[in-house]
Structures are given as C-alpha cells and as structure tokens.
Amino acid sequence: MAKNSSTKKADEKLLVGIDLGTSRSTISADNNKKKWVESYVGWPRDFISRKVVGKPILFGEEAVKHRLSLDMYRPLKNGVIKEGTARDEEAVKELIRHLISLVQSSKSDTKIRAVVGVPAESFKMNKIALKKAVAEFAEALFVVSEPFAVAYGVGALDNTMVIDIGAGTVDFCIMHGTVPTEEDQRTVLTAGDYIDQQLFTFLKERYPQADFNLNMIRRFKEEHSFVGKIEKNVEVEIPVEGKSTVHNITDEVKRACESILPAIVESTLELIAKFDPEYQDTIRENIILAGGGSQINGLAEYLEEAIGEYGPTKVRVVEDPLYGGADGALQLAIEMPEEYWTES
Amino acid sequence: MPNSDKTSIKDSILQRVYEDNLAISDPYTKKSHPARSPSNRVIFHVLPVLLITVLFALIHFISDPISRRLTDPVAFSAKDSIYPWAKIIRDQQSAPTGGPLISYGGDSIPGSEISFDAQRLLNYDFLLNQNHVRVSSIFGLDIQTIVIDPGHGGKDPGALGSQGTREKDIVLDIALRLRDQLMESGRYRVLLTRETDTFISLSDRVKFSNFNKADLFISLHINALEQKEFNVTETFYFGPPSDEYTLRLAEQENSGSEILARDFKNMIKRIGDVLKEQESATLASSIQRSLFSNMEKYDREIADNGTKIAPFVVLLGVDAPSVLVEISCITKSEEEENLNNPVYREKITSSLKGGIKGYLIKRQTQVVKGDDDGEKFLNKKS
Numbered sequence: 001m002a003k004n005s006s007t008k009k010a011d012e013k014l015l016v017g018i019d020l021g022t023s024r025s026t027i028s029a030d031n032n033k034k035k036w037v038e039s040y041v042g043w044p045r046d047f048i049s050r051k052v053v054g055k056p057i058l059f060g061e062e063a064v065k066h067r068l069s070l071d072m073y074r075p076l077k078n079g080v081i082k083e084g085t086a087r088d089e090e091a092v093k094e095l096i097r098h099l100i101s102l103v104q105s106s107k108s109d110t111k112i113r114a115v116v117g118v119p120a121e122s123f124k125m126n127k128i129a130l131k132k133a134v135a136e137f138a139e140a141l142f143v144v145s146e147p148f149a150v151a152y153g154v155g156a157l158d159n160t161m162v163i164d165i166g167a168g169t170v171d172f173c174i175m176h177g178t179v180p181t182e183e184d185q186r187t188v189l190t191a192g193d194y195i196d197q198q199l200f201t202f203l204k205e206r207y208p209q210a211d212f213n214l215n216m217i218r219r220f221k222e223e224h225s226f227v228g229k230i231e232k233n234v235e236v237e238i239p240v241e242g243k244s245t246v247h248n249i250t251d252e253v254k255r256a257c258e259s260i261l262p263a264i265v266e267s268t269l270e271l272i273a274k275f276d277p278e279y280q281d282t283i284r285e286n287i288i289l290a291g292g293g294s295q296i297n298g299l300a301e302y303l304e305e306a307i308g309e310y311g312p313t314k315v316r317v318v319e320d321p322l323y324g325g326a327d328g329a330l331q332l333a334i335e336m337p338e339e340y341w342t343e344s
Numbered sequence: 345m346p347n348s349d350k351t352s353i354k355d356s357i358l359q360r361v362y363e364d365n366l367a368i369s370d371p372y373t374k375k376s377h378p379a380r381s382p383s384n385r386v387i388f389h390v391l392p393v394l395l396i397t398v399l400f401a402l403i404h405f406i407s408d409p410i411s412r413r414l415t416d417p418v419a420f421s422a423k424d425s426i427y428p429w430a431k432i433i434r435d436q437q438s439a440p441t442g443g444p445l446i447s448y449g450g451d452s453i454p455g456s457e458i459s460f461d462a463q464r465l466l467n468y469d470f471l472l473n474q475n476h477v478r479v480s481s482i483f484g485l486d487i488q489t490i491v492i493d494p495g496h497g498g499k500d501p502g503a504l505g506s507q508g509t510r511e512k513d514i515v516l517d518i519a520l521r522l523r524d525q526l527m528e529s530g531r532y533r534v535l536l537t538r539e540t541d542t543f544i545s546l547s548d549r550v551k552f553s554n555f556n557k558a559d560l561f562i563s564l565h566i567n568a569l570e571q572k573e574f575n576v577t578e579t580f581y582f583g584p585p586s587d588e589y590t591l592r593l594a595e596q597e598n599s600g601s602e603i604l605a606r607d608f609k610n611m612i613k614r615i616g617d618v619l620k621e622q623e624s625a626t627l628a629s630s631i632q633r634s635l636f637s638n639m640e641k642y643d644r645e646i647a648d649n650g651t652k653i654a655p656f657v658v659l660l661g662v663d664a665p666s667v668l669v670e671i672s673c674i675t676k677s678e679e680e681e682n683l684n685n686p687v688y689r690e691k692i693t694s695s696l697k698g699g700i701k702g703y704l705i706k707r708q709t710q711v712v713k714g715d716d717d718g719e720k721f722l723n724k725k726s
Contacts (some may be wrong), residue, residue, distance in 0.1 A: 131365075142365045156352050170530070178354045179360035188530030201520060263530030332361065335354060340362040 012109065012222060013139075018099055018116045019146060020077045023167030023192065023292065025095055028326035030334060033103040036322060037061075041091040042070030051127045058096045076119060076168065096134050111139040113341055117149035119169050119187070138343045144332065146325050147173035148180055150290040151327025154318055156330025159279050160286040161272065163264065164325070165293025167192040170264055172271050186271055188263045192293055195221055199249075199256035207247055210238040221251065226297035228258045257296050285314040290324045298299040345639060367682075385430055389723065395511070489702060491535045491558040493658065494519035495565040495597070498543025501569035505680035512541065514683050515564040518671070521693040550661030560627065560664035562700070565597065566683070567673045575676045577639055578649035579632040580668045581624035582659035594654045623665030625651065626706065631669055632698030638695035639672060642682060646672065669696065
C-alpha cells in the first residue's frame with residue numbers, strides 16, 4: 001500500500017494503542033511492550049496519606065490496596081467519563097499518562113502517537129475531553145470506539161458483528177467496510193459488574209451467614225463463570241464466622257451469568273434486523289465475542305443456539321480478550337498514513 | 345476477502361477515522377457523516393440558560409422600532425404551538441451575531457416557514473404552564489440513570505412493625521429487587537443510594553444523586569400510622585404541603601437531614617424548576633396508579649391516597665425529577681406479615697417497575713393530550 005510506506009515511523013516516535021476500559025485499561029506499543037492496569041486512579045486524601053503511600057498518585061492494584069488513604073476514581077465507570085467532573089477527566093488523563101509510561105523507554109523525549117479505544121458510550125460523549133486530556137503528552141491522537149478497534153485488530157472489517165463484553169457495558173458493533181456509525185453500534189449496561197451484583201445478591205440469599213465482599217465475588221466469577229449446561233459443580237471457600245467453609249455456588253454462578261444474556265440476544269437480533277437484509281445471514285455467521293465477558297464458558301455455544309433460531313449462526317471468541325482492543329488500536333496506529341498524523 | 349479489497353477497505357476506514365477525529369478537534373467543523381445529536385443531558389442543563397437568553401434577545405428585538413412593526417400578533421394555531429420554541433432555539437444557536445433569526449407570520453414576510461405570535465413568546469408562563477405539553481417532550485430529553493433511594497438504614501430503622509419488622513430492611517430489599525428488574529432491559533443505569541444496612545444522611549443521598557447525574561430519583565419508604573387498622577399507599581413529589589398530615593410526615597422523613605439552613609435557602613430557589621415538577625408529577629402518578637391497582641389485590645381495604653405534594657428535603661435537593669413512595673403501612677399487622685414475605689415484596693417491586701416503565705413509555709409520546717396527569721397537574725397549579 002503506497003500510504004503505508006510513508007507511515008514508517010521516525011526513530012523518536014512511539015506508536016501506541018490504548019484500550020480504556022471500565023475495569024481494566026491496556027496498552028500495546030510498537031516496541032512490542034504490552035501492559036495492563038486496573039482502571040483505578042487514586043490521589044492521597046491529605047498530607048498524612050501522601051506520606052503513608054509515598055506517591056502523589058497511585059494506579060490500578062496499588063491504588064486499590066491503599067484505597068482507604070486515597071480519593072479513588074474509576075473514571076470510566078458505567079462506560080462514560082462523568083461530565084463536568086474535573087477530577088474524572090484528570091483521572092483519565094493520568095491513567096493514559098501512566099499507561100504510556102509503562103511502555104516508554106527511559107528516553108523521555110520520545111514523541112507519542114496514540115490511538116485510543118474507549119467504550120462506545122464514552123466515545124459519543126467524551127471525545128473532545130479525551131483529546132484535550134491527552135494533548136499535552138501525545139504528539140497526535142485518534143479516538144475510536146472500543147469494539148471498532150477490536151474488529152480492526154482481528155481484520156473483521158466487513159459484514160461482521162463484534163460483541164465486546166466489558167465490566168460496565170456490552171458494546172455491539174457491525175462492521176461493513178467502513179467506520180461504524182452510531183446506527184451500527186449499540187450499548188447495553190448489563191455487563192460484568194451486573195453479574196457481580198447478581199451473584200452477590202444470590203449468594204447473600206442462599207448463604208446469609210457467609211462473609212464475602214464484591215472483590216471475592218468478582219474472583220469467583222472470573223474463575224468459574226459459565227452459562228448453559230452444568231459441566232461440574234462450582235465450589236468455593238467462603239468464611240463463616242471466621243472459619244473457611246466450602247460452599248456450592250453452581251446454580252448462583254449460572255443464574256448470575258445468564259442474567260446478562262436476554263439483553264445481549266435481543267440487541268444482537270435487533271441490530272442485525274436493521275441491517276441490509278441481503279447481508280444479514282453473513283453477519284449472523286460472523287459474530288465475534290471480545291472483552292473479559294467473552295471468557296464465560298459456554299457463551300459462544302449459547303448464543304449460537306439462541307440466535308440460531310433465526311438462521312445459521314457462528315460465534316467465535318477473540319484469541320486475546322485482554323489485549324484485543326489495544327492491539328487493534330495499535331494496528332490502526334501503525335497503518336495510519338503519515339499525513340494523517342501530521343495533519344490531525 | 346481478496347487482499348486488494350481488504351487494502352482498499354482499510355484505506356477508506358483510516359480516512360474516515362482521520363475525518364471523524366478532525367471533527368472532534370474542531371467542534372465547529374461540519375462532519376462528513378450524519379451528525380450525532382448532542383447529549384440530551386447537555387440540553388437539560390443548558391435549557392434554562394437558553395430560555396433566558398432567548399427572552400433577553402427577544403426583548404431587545406421588540407424594543408427596536410423597526411422590528412416592533414413586525415410584531416403584530418398573528419393567530420397562533422394549536423397545531424403549531426410547540427414548534428416555534430424549538431425553532432427559535434435552533435436559530436439562536438446558529439445566529440452569527442445579534443438576535444435570533446425569527447420568521448414572522450402574516451403576509452408581510454413571504455417565505456416564512458412557521459408563523460407565531462411574538463408577544464406570546466415573551467410570556468414565559470406560556471411554556472411553563474402548558475398542561476398539555478411536557479417541557480421534556482419538546483426537547484426529547486432522555487432517561488439514562490435512575491437512582492433508587494431505600495429510605496433510612498443503619499442506626500435509623502425507620503418505621504417499626506409490632507412484630508419487629510423494620511422499614512429500613514424492607515425498602516432495601518425492594519430497592520435491590522427493583523434495580524435488578526429495571527436493569528434487565530440493559531437500557532438504564534440503575535444506582536442505589538445504599539446497598540447495605542448503612543446510615544446515609546439525606547444530604548448525602550441528594551449529593552449521590554446529583555453527582556451521578558440522575559435522570560430520575562425514586563425514594564422508597566414504608567409508612568406508619570397511629571390508626572393501626574388502616575393501610576394506605578401514596579406517592580409524593582416536592583411542593584408545599586397540602587395538609588397537616590403531609591406536613592407531619594415530611595417532618596418525620598426529613599429528620600436528621602444534616603442540611604444547613606443556608607443550603608436550604610439556595611435549594612429552595614429551585615422550586616421554580618417546572619420541568620422537574622412536571623416530570624415528577626407524571627412519574628408519581630404512574631407509580632401510584634400501578635402500585636395501588638396491584639396492592640388492592642392483596643388488601644381490598646387499602647386506601648389510595650393518590651399523588652400528593654410535600655416538602656420532602658430529599659426531593660427538593662435532587663436535580664432530577666423525583667418522587668417519594670410510601671408503599672404501604674407497616675403498622676397494620678396483616679400488612680407487616682405480607683411485607684415479610686419475599687413473594688409479596690417481589691410483587692410490590694413489579695408494580696413499582698410497572699409504574700416507572702409506564703412513565704418512561706409515556707415520555708416517548710411527544711404531546712400529552714389532556715390525560716389524568718395533565719389534569720392533576722393543572723388542578724394542583726390552580
């Protein structure tokens with residue numbers, strides 16, 4: 001491709017693809033470095049906290065660990081940067097700065113060119129805020145929607161549907177040979193966090209004496225999530241009055257995970273039905289699951305069966321759900337012609 | 345797909361990404377694809393400022409001697425009654441300098457798209473007192489975030505039943521169920537002011553709702569009456585109390601609000617927010633109707649107190665349309681037993697959800713023509 005030859009990066013340029021997620025944010029750079037961090041940003045509450053934590057700002061797991069000493073922000077909670085809250089915008093900015101620092105070499109004058117994928121809802125609402133936030137430390141930046149970045153990364157450019165199941169949102173996107181417009185995308189708000197809430201409620205109902213918190217629930221979900229047929233019992237250890245006790249949580253995990261399915265199936269069918277009838281069958285056979293939620297056991301099979309009632313359906317799962325968005329964004333950055341960078 | 349096809353698709357995609365991002369850099373750049381509508385939420389917040397700007401611009405315009413000649417009132421048909429507002433605001437946004445570009449009716453100005461009476465536009469009450477037209481429907485305001493507020497909690501048990509049932513536990517359980525039911529569609533973000541048995545002051549509930557940019561706020565309570573044989577269901581939105589009983593109830597629910605007097609003075613200024621009042625009245629009516637018709641199946645003697653207006657602090661401080669539901673009375677022993685039954689609580693939840701959904705569906709109607717809510721609202725105003 002003629003344009004590609006001009007995209008050859010100068011030595012001092014670092015191309016990065018960033019996936020700003022509700023739960024986790026990832027970065028993939030053209031120096032082959034990849035990193036992820038939980039999407040938490042925390043500032044020490046006061047002078048004493050500042051001394052205790054020893055840093056002016058903390059990110060990810062470290063921030064969670066010191067959360068009692070920090071003003072904590074999960075800036076993309078529910079898929080959007082909260083409007084008008086300067087601290088949330090600041091948190092996004094710091095998060096991106098931090099991600100870049102994780103892949104940057106010690107040479108600090110490297111010029112950064114970034115493509116940032118954000119949840120579809122955020123894409124709609126916060127593009128300008130994002131561009132402003134990143135302007136001071138990136139030479140140039142493009143903002144794209146997360147499911148689009150995933151689709152680009154796996155080369156699913158035409159007649160494909162990507163379902164990106166994150167923590168705060170499930171984003172749907174139909175690719176038809178061009179950048180998806182708003183009509184090609186949809187967001188539902190029952191996603192990974194909703195499964196956590198459901199599982200928490202179900203377990204509280206069944207085991208009122210058991211002592212657990214949302215972090216434990218999230219771990220149970222990540223280790224044991226499944227939908228459809230019960231293959232094996234899910235047993236976990238939860239303390240009861242201080243004593244670690246084995247609990248069977250099979251039914252509760254299944255119910256909680258399946259609670260997000262009706263909205264997914266309904267949205268998939270609605271989005272496909274709106275599309276040109278000539279290509280609806282092709283799209284149904286090219287459904288790609290991405291994001292952390294794509295790791296739910298039995299999900300692809302369940303969707304194939306549910307959507308299969310409307311015609312032959314094929315659902316596959318991206319190979320690397322964690323870095324799918326960042327890799328796709330990096331791919332965009334690499335293939336973006338030089339003149340687009342300089343004129344952006 | 346052949347490689348050459350893929351390359352050309354990629355070329356066109358990269359070009360579109362570039363163009364889309366150019367549009368982001370400069371908000372005034374015309375986009376090459378259909379423009380995305382601005383956030384309804386932004387309109388919600390900008391609306392009062394816009395209206396004031398329009399009024400000032402109009403006053404300026406009318407005071408001009410040349411334009412005054414153009415302001416002969418022209419009959420303003422009911423059919424057109426909503427649209428001139430939208431047009432003026434659109435034109436106001438696009439006007440490069442000076443006042444809004446207003447087209448006047450009558451034969452003197454040919455080619456005008458919409459005719460209207462400028463004198464009438466100067467009357468702010470016209471818009472705000474339209475009992476047939478909801479302000480939100482004119483601007484197509486959207487609902488994204490619903491905050492449910494289970495009353496009391498922690499050290500504050502709320503109303504107590506004779507068998508020891510506590511209001512705080514019942515409303516929390518119903519709130520959790522309601523969240524799950526409302527989230528099933530995946531269309532709304534549903535947040536709770538408390539998810540556990542913790543004490544949260546009323547001011548913190550208000551802050552929570554406003555910080556999270558709630559579009560609807562629903563506070564859940566269970567009532568207690570001295571006359572233990574009675575069971576009553578009622579739904580409130582903010583306003584001056586309509587009777588002594590309501591005032592006493594407001595005193596009970598407002599206790600420990602931790603809101604300072606000076607804050608209260610600032611908050612009271614918001615009473616004039618007609619948009620919120622209209623929406624709150626409609627939401628209250630929808631919830632009350634659904635709740636009563638369902639609860640009547642379980643207690644044939646339950647009284648329908650309908651929708652009422654009361655000065656609950658929590659309803660005043662929240663920016664969004666907000667209601668407070670007194671689901672039933674824990675002091676009636678049969679009702680207390682019912683409230684302890686999860687199946688009954690699930691039924692209550694479903695009827696609350698039914699009321700909320702009824703309201704949301706009604707919002708999609710652009711013009712509400714003389715329905716119950718409109719009439720009630722009009723009666724209240726008079």
